[in-house]
Amino acid sequence: MHYPWWYVPQLTAPMLIAVIAVVHVLVSHYAVGGGLFLAVEVGHAYRTRDREYLAYLRGHAAFFVLLTVVFGAITGVGIWWIIGLSSPLATEVLIRTFVFGWATEWVSFFVELLAAFIFLYYWGRLPEKKHLAIGWIYAVAAWISLVLITGITAFMLNPGRWAIDPAARNFWTALFNPQFVPQTVVRTGGALLLSSLYVYLHASIFARDGRIRNVIASRSARPALLGAILITAGGLAWYAFLPDSAKATLASSAVMNVFAGVLIASTLVVFAMLYLGPYRNPGWLSPGFAGLLFLFGIAAFGAGEFVREAIRKPFVIYNVVLSNQVLPEQVPQLRAGGYLNDGVWTRAFVAEHYSDVMADGRIDNKRLLDLPYKDRLVLGKVLFLHHCNDCHAAKRGYSAVGLLLQGRPREQTRETIERLDDNYSMPPWCGTSEEAELLTDYLMTINQPRPAGIHPLMKSGGESVDEYGEME
Numbered sequence: 001m002h003y004p005w006w007y008v009p010q011l012t013a014p015m016l017i018a019v020i021a022v023v024h025v026l027v028s029h030y031a032v033g034g035g036l037f038l039a040v041e042v043g044h045a046y047r048t049r050d051r052e053y054l055a056y057l058r059g060h061a062a063f064f065v066l067l068t069v070v071f072g073a074i075t076g077v078g079i080w081w082i083i084g085l086s087s088p089l090a091t092e093v094l095i096r097t098f099v100f101g102w103a104t105e106w107v108s109f110f111v112e113l114l115a116a117f118i119f120l121y122y123w124g125r126l127p128e129k130k131h132l133a134i135g136w137i138y139a140v141a142a143w144i145s146l147v148l149i150t151g152i153t154a155f156m157l158n159p160g161r162w163a164i165d166p167a168a169r170n171f172w173t174a175l176f177n178p179q180f181v182p183q184t185v186v187r188t189g190g191a192l193l194l195s196s197l198y199v200y201l202h203a204s205i206f207a208r209d210g211r212i213r214n215v216i217a218s219r220s221a222r223p224a225l226l227g228a229i230l231i232t233a234g235g236l237a238w239y240a241f242l243p244d245s246a247k248a249t250l251a252s253s254a255v256m257n258v259f260a261g262v263l264i265a266s267t268l269v270v271f272a273m274l275y276l277g278p279y280r281n282p283g284w285l286s287p288g289f290a291g292l293l294f295l296f297g298i299a300a301f302g303a304g305e306f307v308r309e310a311i312r313k314p315f316v317i318y319n320v321v322l323s324n325q326v327l328p329e330q331v332p333q334l335r336a337g338g339y340l341n342d343g344v345w346t347r348a349f350v351a352e353h354y355s356d357v358m359a360d361g362r363i364d365n366k367r368l369l370d371l372p373y374k375d376r377l378v379l380g381k382v383l384f385l386h387h388c389n390d391c392h393a394a395k396r397g398y399s400a401v402g403l404l405l406q407g408r409p410r411e412q413t414r415e416t417i418e419r420l421d422d423n424y425s426m427p428p429w430c431g432t433s434e435e436a437e438l439l440t441d442y443l444m445t446i447n448q449p450r451p452a453g454i455h456p457l458m459k460s461g462g463e464s465v466d467e468y469g470e471m472e
């Protein structure tokens with residue numbers, strides 16, 4: 001509320017978080033598991049004096065550093081930008097709660113970067129033991145990053161005691177939230193599994209020597225299967241420690257049903273392909289097989305990540321910050337004094353453009369209804385952006401309100417607003433009844449008619465949108 005609004009047409013700003021987060025995790029898990037792969041396999045190649053394998057691993061390390069350090073770091077910073085812009089209050093709460101965790105994370109990230117560059121660029125120039133030690137430093141630092149970041153994302157899904165008991169609000173209760181262990185197990189398994197899929201894909205294309213391909217296929221099959229087992233075990237615990245509302249959304253939302261189905265089905269396929277392919281028949285590792293395995297892995301990860309992001313509604317941080325950037329404890333005050341009044345930017349906007357409605361520096365809600373119709377629409381739109389646009393596009397686009405309303409009459413639309421949390425995916429209405437009127441005015445201009453051609457007996461008796469004309 002104390003921040004300006006970032007309007008992203010069609011998609012909505014929070015959907016950008018989902019997009020960048022999914023892209024990022026596809027690389028960041030490889031950044032962790034791939035480090036472990038390199039440390040273990042380079043050690044193996046040194047011990048067995050396998051020069052050809054070592055040469056392959058050097059090529060893999062270059063690919064690994066390029067992808068994880070450049071792409072991983074850019075998308076990681078991209079997440080910071082996007083969450084700061086689209087969920088400023090939630091980001092603020094996370095920063096306040098986890099300053100120490102983030103500081104530690106940045107130190108381990110710095111160690112990671114340094115170790116990655118030394119590992120690659122001093123290859124062959126360092127004594128074997130030292131080179132290997134650097135590889136292990138990378139692997140451990142990368143896993144520590146995973147643990148810390150997972151603690152923070154797990155907190156958003158279920159902060160547990162931290163959210164409801166003010167006396168329990170400290171860094172440690174926040175980090176060791178109910179989702180911490182389940183998600184750390186899932187992500188550790190994810191790192192093992194996904195990195196194996198990258199390794200298979202890379203090896204199937206670049207390891208020309210069939211012997212090397214076989215070594216890789218059979219040596220990486222066990223960690224990959226272990227990863228799949230950890231994901232399954234952690235996933236069950238993840239479900240067990242979900243808040244009830246998230247479980248209900250998972251069960252009741254059609255989109256979530258589909259994504260959860262994709263997640264389970266593609267995990268099973270990955271499991272079967274790993275077992276039948278690399279584990280039982282290492283010779284199967286062709287680019288086609290590895291590519292297909294990789295695609296199913298990506299599908300599973302993408303679906304899993306999307307579900308994790310989407311079932312938190314109506315909160316961004318469960319029980320702490322509502323998606324419309326409001327704290328639950330602020331709601332009564334907003335309902336009494338007005339949503340526009342409480343926001344630094346919204347109040348300044350009203351004061352600048354509609355000084356008539358101001359009294360003693362505050363908005364007099366009664367006067368809002370005296371505004372000319374077109375001004376009511378402007379403020380209605382401001383309310384829509386701040387109150388609804390986190391989850392709904394306007395006329396068209398992601399979960400567009402204009403389409404969800406589909407010709408709903410004015411009176412019912414207004415009722416929907418004032419009883420918004422009748423639907424538990426939505427926050428309670430956080431404004432005055434006058435503000436609800438303005439928002440209704442605006443919604444009626446984007447309200448899309450019911451599709452034509454439906455049997456006349458099924459037509460609702462409601463007003464048609466056309467009565468309100470074309471008002472954008």
Ligand code: HEC
Pocket residue numbers: 253313314315323324384387388389390391392399401404405416417420423425426427
């Ligand atoms: C936390 C996210 C969130 C916010 C904020 C939110 N909604 Fe929703 N809304 C949802 C979800 C989820 C659904 C279910 C729709 C679906 O399945 O696609 C929904 C459904 C709806 C529907 C159709 C179902 C119904 O109950 O009539 C309307 C209309 C609607 N929202 C209007 C609004 C308006 C107006 C606002 C702002 C005052 C708003 N929503 C704010 C998440 C949200």
